[in-house]
Amino acid sequence: MTVAGKTYLGMPTAPPGVGQLRGDESFPDAAETALANGQLRRNLANATSTIRAKRAAVVAEVPDWQELRAAAAAVKDDVLAHLDSYLVQLEARVTERGGVVHWARDANEANRIVTELVAATGSREVVKVKSMATQEIGLNQALEEAGILAFETDLAELIVQLGDDRPSHILVPAIHRNRTEIRDIFLSEMAGVDCGLTDDPAALAEAARRYLREKFLTTKVAISGANFAIADTGTLMVVESEGNGRMCLTLPDTLITVMGIEKLLPSFTDLEVFLQLLPRSSTGERMNPYTSMWTGVHPGDGPQEFHLVLLDNGRTATLADERGRAALRCIRCSACLNVCPVYERTGGHAYGSVYPGPIGAVLSPQLTGVADNPSLPFASTLCGACYDVCPVAIDIPKMLVHLRERVNQDKATSHRLPTPESAGMAAASWAMRGHRRWTWLLRAARLGRLARLSRLSRSAAGRRLLPPPLSAWVSSRDLPAPPAQSFRDWWAEQ
Amino acid sequence: MTARDEVLARISTALGRARGEAPGEISGAAAIPRRYRRAGATAAGEGVPAGVGHQAELVELLVDRLVDYRATVTRSEPAGVADVLAQRLGQHRIDSVLVPDGFPEEWLGAVSAERRTDDALTPAQLDGIDGVLCTGTLAIAETGTIVLDSGPGQGRRALSLVPDYLLIVLTSDQIVAGVPEAVARLDSGRPLTWISGPSATSDIELNRVEGVHGPRTLDVILIQAARPGF
Ligand code: SF4
Numbered sequence: 001m002t003v004a005g006k007t008y009l010g011m012p013t014a015p016p017g018v019g020q021l022r023g024d025e026s027f028p029d030a031a032e033t034a035l036a037n038g039q040l041r042r043n044l045a046n047a048t049s050t051i052r053a054k055r056a057a058v059v060a061e062v063p064d065w066q067e068l069r070a071a072a073a074a075v076k077d078d079v080l081a082h083l084d085s086y087l088v089q090l091e092a093r094v095t096e097r098g099g100v101v102h103w104a105r106d107a108n109e110a111n112r113i114v115t116e117l118v119a120a121t122g123s124r125e126v127v128k129v130k131s132m133a134t135q136e137i138g139l140n141q142a143l144e145e146a147g148i149l150a151f152e153t154d155l156a157e158l159i160v161q162l163g164d165d166r167p168s169h170i171l172v173p174a175i176h177r178n179r180t181e182i183r184d185i186f187l188s189e190m191a192g193v194d195c196g197l198t199d200d201p202a203a204l205a206e207a208a209r210r211y212l213r214e215k216f217l218t219t220k221v222a223i224s225g226a227n228f229a230i231a232d233t234g235t236l237m238v239v240e241s242e243g244n245g246r247m248c249l250t251l252p253d254t255l256i257t258v259m260g261i262e263k264l265l266p267s268f269t270d271l272e273v274f275l276q277l278l279p280r281s282s283t284g285e286r287m288n289p290y291t292s293m294w295t296g297v298h299p300g301d302g303p304q305e306f307h308l309v310l311l312d313n314g315r316t317a318t319l320a321d322e323r324g325r326a327a328l329r330c331i332r333c334s335a336c337l338n339v340c341p342v343y344e345r346t347g348g349h350a351y352g353s354v355y356p357g358p359i360g361a362v363l364s365p366q367l368t369g370v371a372d373n374p375s376l377p378f379a380s381t382l383c384g385a386c387y388d389v390c391p392v393a394i395d396i397p398k399m400l401v402h403l404r405e406r407v408n409q410d411k412a413t414s415h416r417l418p419t420p421e422s423a424g425m426a427a428a429s430w431a432m433r434g435h436r437r438w439t440w441l442l443r444a445a446r447l448g449r450l451a452r453l454s455r456l457s458r459s460a461a462g463r464r465l466l467p468p469p470l471s472a473w474v475s476s477r478d479l480p481a482p483p484a485q486s487f488r489d490w491w492a493e494q
Numbered sequence: 495m496t497a498r499d500e501v502l503a504r505i506s507t508a509l510g511r512a513r514g515e516a517p518g519e520i521s522g523a524a525a526i527p528r529r530y531r532r533a534g535a536t537a538a539g540e541g542v543p544a545g546v547g548h549q550a551e552l553v554e555l556l557v558d559r560l561v562d563y564r565a566t567v568t569r570s571e572p573a574g575v576a577d578v579l580a581q582r583l584g585q586h587r588i589d590s591v592l593v594p595d596g597f598p599e600e601w602l603g604a605v606s607a608e609r610r611t612d613d614a615l616t617p618a619q620l621d622g623i624d625g626v627l628c629t630g631t632l633a634i635a636e637t638g639t640i641v642l643d644s645g646p647g648q649g650r651r652a653l654s655l656v657p658d659y660l661l662i663v664l665t666s667d668q669i670v671a672g673v674p675e676a677v678a679r680l681d682s683g684r685p686l687t688w689i690s691g692p693s694a695t696s697d698i699e700l701n702r703v704e705g706v707h708g709p710r711t712l713d714v715i716l717i718q719a720a721r722p723g724f
Contacts, residue, residue: 011508012504046700047699047700050700064529067527067529068530071527071528071530075526078525081518082517082520083505083509084502084505084506084517085518085519085520086520087502087505088502089520103496103497103498105500105501153707154697155695155706172697172700174698175700179698179699201698202703205695205698205703205706208706209706209707212707213621213707216617216707217617217621217656233683235682241693241695241696242694242707243655243693243708246655246687246707246708250651250652250655251656261501261505266520268677268682269677270526271673272673272674272677273530275673275677275688276673279637283696285690286636286638287634287639289563289689289690289691289693290687290688290690290693291686291687291688292651292687292688293686293687294685294686295683295684295685298644298684298685300650301644301652302650302652302685310501312504316501316504316505316507316508319508319509320508
């Protein structure tokens with residue numbers, strides 16, 4: 001075992017049998033199903049190329065983008081290096097301001113805490129703001145088992161919930177559905193909907209508004225996640241577009257926020273970095289329509305009871321792996337999904353986890369332990385586009401290679417034979433083994449050599465020159481243009 | 495061991511500290527490379543000296559951004575605010591309007607709509623009011639953002655959320671260039687709401703649809719001078 005191996009062994013990971021971090025089948029099997037679905041591929045290609053273009057345009061407006069990225073990466077690394085101190089500081093500030101802080105070792109514990117908190121209010125219904133953390137732990141199901149109805153209020157989450165479906169994208173969870181499918185779901189599942197409902201997006205949004213209005217005005221308990229928590233002030237923050245978040249965060253009497261322990265920022269000042277990076281990277285807007293910030297309880301304004309649940313669920317196991325730790329910098333902007341040629345073809349469901357795309361391929365296996373998600377580190381062409389767009393500069397390709405090694409190590413120690421996907425992918429990972437080879441490949445891409453390689457590879461003869469993942473990579477025609485300067489080059493220059 | 499102690503112990507182990515070793519002091523802001531623009535810049539990226547010219551530039555930028563989000567902006571001289579305000583309410587057929595405590599009385603002279611005050615209205619009662627007026631805390635030119643902090647003239651957070659029409663009156667001296675200047679001016683202890691255009695969703699085939707749950711109309715009156723009475 002390597003030195004790094006010693007630290008991550010034995011650290012408890014997210015428990016199986018609860019929540020949504022593991023798929024029912026391996027990535028290649030699930031991807032095959034997705035690839036056969038032409039409608040899904042068209043919906044995805046449309047959506048990802050639209051968001052890609054919007055993002056590129058608003059990022060280009062910001063002259064100090066790389067400086068902001070460097071600051072963001074440094075801030076998150078500082079948080080991770082002192083995570084316990086910052087968490088204790090956050091707890092003190094929230095408590096001083098009238099909030100109650102709870103700690104949860106894993107999904108089961110978090111679900112139990114939230115269920116008991118809701119039960120204590122006497123309410124059998126809760127309204128929910130879209131939150132990755134509560135999906136990760138399968139909170140809705142746990143509440144249902146306790147006889148509590150959870151209403152998702154984000155339009156896309158509502159579409160997913162009514163359609164008895166799973167989210168397929170971090171930002172736009174119903175991206176795999178088109179307007180006709182959405183209308184059909186509303187018509188069959190939404191109580192009181194007008195049977196003449198058309199598939200016009202404005203009409204569909206109006207139907208959702210009417211359906212949820214009553215819930216917002218009467219429900220006494222809300223559950224949210226948090227985009228950021230500020231350690232030095234105890235401030236919690238949610239960014240959103242529709243106003244459903246503000247409804248949930250301000251109208252009910254009780255607010256319960258579930259947050260992964262890595263979602264901290266040291267100081268209020270750090271928001272000046274992250275509120276520039278997140279909206280532009282995420283929705284491709286200069287700023288999202290609504291951002292809410294609250295610090296404990298504000299007398300006479302908003303919920304008068306506030307609970308914050310701090311969730312581990314495999315995060316400390318991720319922290320223990322020095323080479324995988326940076327995945328915890330992630331601010332869930334979803335930019336890496338939209339540029340990923342693999343995601344664009346397979347969609348989010350193939351990843352089996354609430355965290356799809358490139359970040360899912362590194363985060364899910366770390367949260368669950370690589371033995372439970374062995375195919376995900378191979379679900380990538382290692383083209384590097386995800387690293388280039390990531391606002392917190394997570395070197396996802398490098399981390400994928402590291403995790404592939406861990407999967408193989410894990411299989412060797414447990415005397416299992418390598419799976420076909422790991423054997424096949426091993427042929428391609430030569431390029432990623434060494435930092436220099438990888439850097440060369442990226443430079444080559446920028447110098448246009450890859451364009452020639454790409455043309456060549458579209459011929460049958462050319463394709464035979466390269467092993468499968470690389471051949472697919474170079475022959476995909478709609479890859480984003482490689483950036484003029486990689487972040488690594490830029491960093492080296494500074 | 496409590497969950498709290500256990501999670502903290504796991505973190506300590508994960509970071510490779512010996513058993514019982516205290517966590518290091520938090521380094522604070524000092525270690526972070528902050529080479530990004532922090533003040534006095536515009537979207538063009540050039541630092542512009544503060545002053546009249548700079549402020550005029552910020553006004554133009556803010557208006558451009560707000561309109562891009564499909565908010566409506568009407569400019570007014572200080573003396574004309576009351577008329578402009580009444581005219582905006584008339585145009586949107588606002589028959590009942592919520593006026594938060596502290597909203598300047600001199601701006602309300604020409605309002606004919608029924609005036610309501612927030613005497614602990616329930617969400618359902620708020621829903622029965624056509625529109626709401628408020629002042630802002632500051633506005634960010636580069637991003638087209640208006641920040642509310644529930645201060646005088648704004649009221650609690652629910653007011654700017656439930657009625658379908660929201661009119662915000664801003665003065666040009668409340669505009670800052672970018673996000674860093676805004677963050678520096680805000681009080682983290684207050685509830686903060688950042689508004690960039692009216693409520694919108696892009697969840698259906700990424701088509702932008704205005705107004706799902708928040709106010710569907712955002713109307714802004716921009717006064718070309720300092721606010722009275724503050
Ligand atoms: S890994 Fe980076 S790009 Fe991907 S979701 Fe996280 S922050 Fe965004």
